Amino acid sequence: MQKKSKKPLLRALVAALGFSAAMSASAADPLKVGFVYIGPIGDHGWTYQHEQGRKMLAEQMGDKVETSFVENVPEGADAERVIRNMAKSGYDLIFTTSFGYMNPTLKVAKQFPKVTFEHATGYKQAKNLGTYLSRSYEGRYVGGYLAAKMTKTKKIGYIASFPIPEVIRDINSIQLALDKYNPGTEIKVVWVNSWFDPGKESDAANALIDQGVDVVFQHTDSPAPIQTAERRGVYAVGYASDMQHFGPKAVLTSIVNNWGPHYIKSAQAVIDGNWKSQDYWGGLNDDTIQLPISDLVPADVKAEAEQIEASIKSGEFHPFTGPIKDQSGAVKIADGVVATNAELASMNYYVENVKAELPK
Amino acid sequence: MDIDLLSNIFFAMVRTGTPLLLVALGEMVCEKSGVLNLGQEGMMLFGAVTGFIVAFSTGNLWLGVMLAMAAGMLLSMLFAAVALGFNANQVATGLALTIFGVGLSTFVGAAWVGKPLTGFEPVVIPLLSDIPLIGRMLFAQDLLIYLSFVLFALVAWVMLKTRIGLIVQAVGENPDAASAMGLPVLRVRTLAVLFGGAMAGLAGAYLSLAYTPMWAENMTAGRGWIALALVVFASWRVFRVLLGAYLFGLASIIHLVAQGVGLSIPSNLLAMLPYLATIVVLVLLSRDPIKTRLFAPVSLGKPWQPGH
Secondary structure, three states: OOOOOOOHHHHHHHHHHHHHHHHHOOOOOOEEEEEEOOOOHHHOOHHHHHHHHHHHHHHHHHHHEEEEEEOOOOOOHHHHHHHHHHHHOOOOEEEEOOHHHHHHHHHHHHHOOOOEEEEEOOOOOEOOEEEEEEOHHHHHHHHHHHHHHHOOOOEEEEEEOOOOHHHHHHHHHHHHHHHHHOOOOEEEEEEOOOOOOHHHHHHHHHHHHHOOOOEEEEOOOOOHHHHHHHHHOOEEEEEEOOOHHHOOOOEEEEEEEOOHHHHHHHHHHHHHOOOOOOEEEEOHHHOOEEOOEOOOOOHHHHHHHHHHHHHHHHOOOOOOEOOEEEOOOOEEEOOOOEOOHHHHHOOOOOEOOOOOOOOO | OOHHHHHHHHHHHHHHHHHHHHHHHHHHHHHHOOOOOOOHHHHHHHHHHHHHHHHHHHOOHHHHHHHHHHHHHHHHHHHHHHHHHOOOOHHHHHHHHHHHHHHHHHHHHHHHOOOOOOOOOEOOOOOHHHOOOOHHHHHOOEHHHHHHHHHHHHHHHHHHHOHHHHHHHHHHHOHHHHHHOOOOHHHHHHHHHHHHHHHHHHHHHHHHHHHOOOOOOOOOOOHHHHHHHHHHHOOOOHHHHHHHHHHHHHHHHHHHHHHHHOOOOOHHHHHHHHHHHHHHHHHHHHHOHHHHHHHOOOOOOOOOOOOO
């Protein structure tokens, strides 16, 4: 079964009445899995991909699970209410899929010790609260390599949402690839303070292209920057879902999040009674990240990109291998050392050659 | 700052300000007639999705624009029926309309997410577009933006220079007196509401067919609400609506441009500016009862039935 609510008022109503009423009607057997989404499932980006994961879970596990979701849940007090209502109405496993749900999820998890929670992209765990994220920086690194090879202006644009570790890490990852494969190439960052606002994302892309950027990355959820890049005749790297068809002449690759396998694994573990709180990082090696590379990329470049991808997959290469310095020149990761997950999860500095300033 | 940068900023300002301008013009006329319709966001979204579906299916962008306007009018008709016909509370009805419009557009548009469309392309007017600074802003835009210029001129002319403008205003200021003079108050208000709906639908079509040619849920991202603030900011004056729309547009892109250039301006602060400005205007207006009476339509939001 599915249920969804649209806007704040409706959502409040659903949160208040909907869940408890509908839930009590069903039998106790199937595992009840709930998803809390930051955006609309129709964003064709971040939330869309989580929804694909939910669908895969529902399809493959059949009547062993019962899934539902609430979309457009703002980070903050609203989120806490929605999550608590899910927990209260008999959900066994709840996925909260945005960074800003971290504290609300933790709070509710403490109040409902029998319910299992998994929070995406955060760093706070509890006995019944695990975290999971995708190593999107692996995809960014390969994207950064492609950008390094394809740029003519030596200027790369990045449309960023909020200055959180996940976003900063991805920017750094691209810069590291640029340093290695086309030294002197600069990354320009524009913060739009939103995960989803097609108009604003498109404005940001225009502002970057006006400044001579010829490869646009995005850390926001709509395909608008891709369309803008296509129009303006520059390259772009899509994010979250495969955005190729929005810019057939622009998209070099998309960093696609594939959440389904993890959702299935977690649900099965809860059913089997062996679920354990963990900090799960999925990447290229287990297909949580997929990189469909476009034919716009010349064959030799594509071959090298695939080679880099393979070396990341095998663990032979890690984008964050020292020496890595921050902008002040201080060594953050020592020579030859690979960054730990904890270091990656709390990354709050730009690496040496990023020419921008982090918003305070 | 070099001239190219300024020219780019002006160009983007008009692009960003246009949806606000279209919605705000419609809402201003509506409010001038005494009706407060808070359903702008819902009507815009329904217009956006209708326009997209029609344009995508038929390949005809203009048909999409027309049906988007019809879609906006359809929802505003619903508003008129409830708020004017049954005399319901306008604020509550408008809010309900927004919620309804958001849900309806999501429902109707579910199958159209993630479909690319070639929308309105810029039409560059030779020579004129080469004028420094303002050339690109005025003469290198897409056809819907040119249409917005024409509509602005039309609304300004009708509201300021014609009998129709006076009638709308009379109905909004004092419906009893207007009615006593033989003016069909409810009919005028209904037409004003329908006009507002058509403009919101057009603004939606601009978003889904020109600005970012695609359909995504909630793609208006609050622009309907900004337009409502804009009407207050403009103190119900048509030229100030134009000025305000572009100012709000400027405020929402300036920090993007600044960051692209490498200036670090606190972008949250800038994004707040339109709302701050609106609050300041509201405070200034309400400090002085005479000014309040001069600017705001006196019977704004008050239900009215003939014979009361």
